[in-house]
Amino acid sequence: MRRPARFLAMLAAVTLALAPALADARPGGGSSSGSRGSRTYSAPPTTRTAPGGGQQFDRSMQQPTRPSAPQAAPGAMRPQTGGFFSRNPFMGGLMAGMLGAGLFGLLAGGGFFSGLGSFAGMLGFLLQIAIIAGLVALAVSFVRRRQQPQPAGMPRAAMAREGAPGMMGGGLGGGRAQVVDEVGIGQADFDAFERLLIEVNGAWSRLDVAALQRMATPEMVGFFRDDFAALEKRGWRNETSAVKLEQGDLAEAWREGAREYATVAMRFSLVDVTRDIRTGAVTEGDPAQRTEATELWTFVRVQGGPWTLSAIQQAG
Known part of the structure; x- marks a missing residue:
């Protein structure tokens, strides 16, 4: 056997x-x-x-190559990163100013909203902020549309x-x-x-x-x-x-x-x-x-x- x-x-x-x-x-x-x-x-x-x-x-004498990171096309917009306030510095500065004013009023003994005078004054102030924020958003949207790259023609290849x-x-x-x-x-x-x-x-x-x-x-x-x-x-x-x-x-x-x-x-x-x-x-x-x-x-x-x-x- x-x-x-x-x-x-x-x-x-x-x-x-x-x-x-x-x-x-x-x-x-x-x-x-x-x-x-x-x-x-x-x-x-x-x-x-x-x-x-x-x-x-x-069988090949060609060595494998590490693929490189894709490069952004000329004129292409980079993806935006960060939060809302980093993308909108005006709103960030405005909110920082309000926070600073509130803290100053709190330390002075008048309360966080003492600088606003009254509840009605506070509502009016918030309404003004909303109007300004809307105008800023419209302006930013208009600028972004103007900066969008136009689609290129199909390559011959x-x-x-x-x-x-x-x-x-x-x-x-x-x-x-x-x-x-x-x-x-x-x-x-x-x-x-x-x-x-x-x-x-x-x-x-x-x-x-x-x-x-x-x-x-x-x-x-x-x-x-x-x-x-x-x-x-x-x-x-x-x-x-x-x-x-x-x-x-x-x-x-x-x-x-x-x-x-x-x-x-x-x-x-x-x-x-x-x-x-x-x-x-x-x-x-x-x-x-x-x-x-x-x-x-x-x-x-x-x-x-x-x-x-x-x-x-x-x-x-």
Whole structure:
């Protein structure tokens, strides 16, 4: 009884050890790797292609940043704090004067209200106070209305953008989408994203690190090197071919200083095969069968230069 149990335990351990390398060995390793600038730890907006959004990053060199306190917009009124008398100094001074006069009369031996003469005089005095307080309140209300900031127009980044016509089977930019686009992504950009999807997979299959360095950030190239090493350690090599973009749309595009970012949801099909390095035998996948994947790829460019791959994020 003990030997079968020990054998099953060893088999389960081996299976768990091999599972990460056997599943999704394509570029990115089926995990979420890279950086999205300051939005690395913020989920990208949902799209028609990736309605579940994106998963959190498993590997990233971007350090989490503490969100700063929101700054008041220019011209915006600060919220008023404190009590009634702190917000209305005139009334505070008036009541302070009455209290001082009453205490003086009390100390002089004439009573707290001795300075008011009679009950009728006191009522008249209170009526005058009420009238003055009403006038002050009207004046303050008028001034506040004059100081209210006027609503600004809707920023261009939040406006609806009509996508460009699709290319391949739907392609990138097809249909209408409500997206945040601070860059102004056009058809030429969508073409570049689709081209990078195909070329990155080609360089991955050739183990062409030099080509990947031209198409991806140093961070992503480092992750590709790690994945190559992990596969080689097990005696395997992954190949992807016949990559075809089936559907894609822009999730968001934004600027950070001289850098421009674009996160794109892409559903694509490909032939994904893992082979034994020595024999060439297939260890996973089928060379005659296509598979599909949906991922969010983030691209970055500096001062209008070429787009490079900055992150591969699995769809939620």
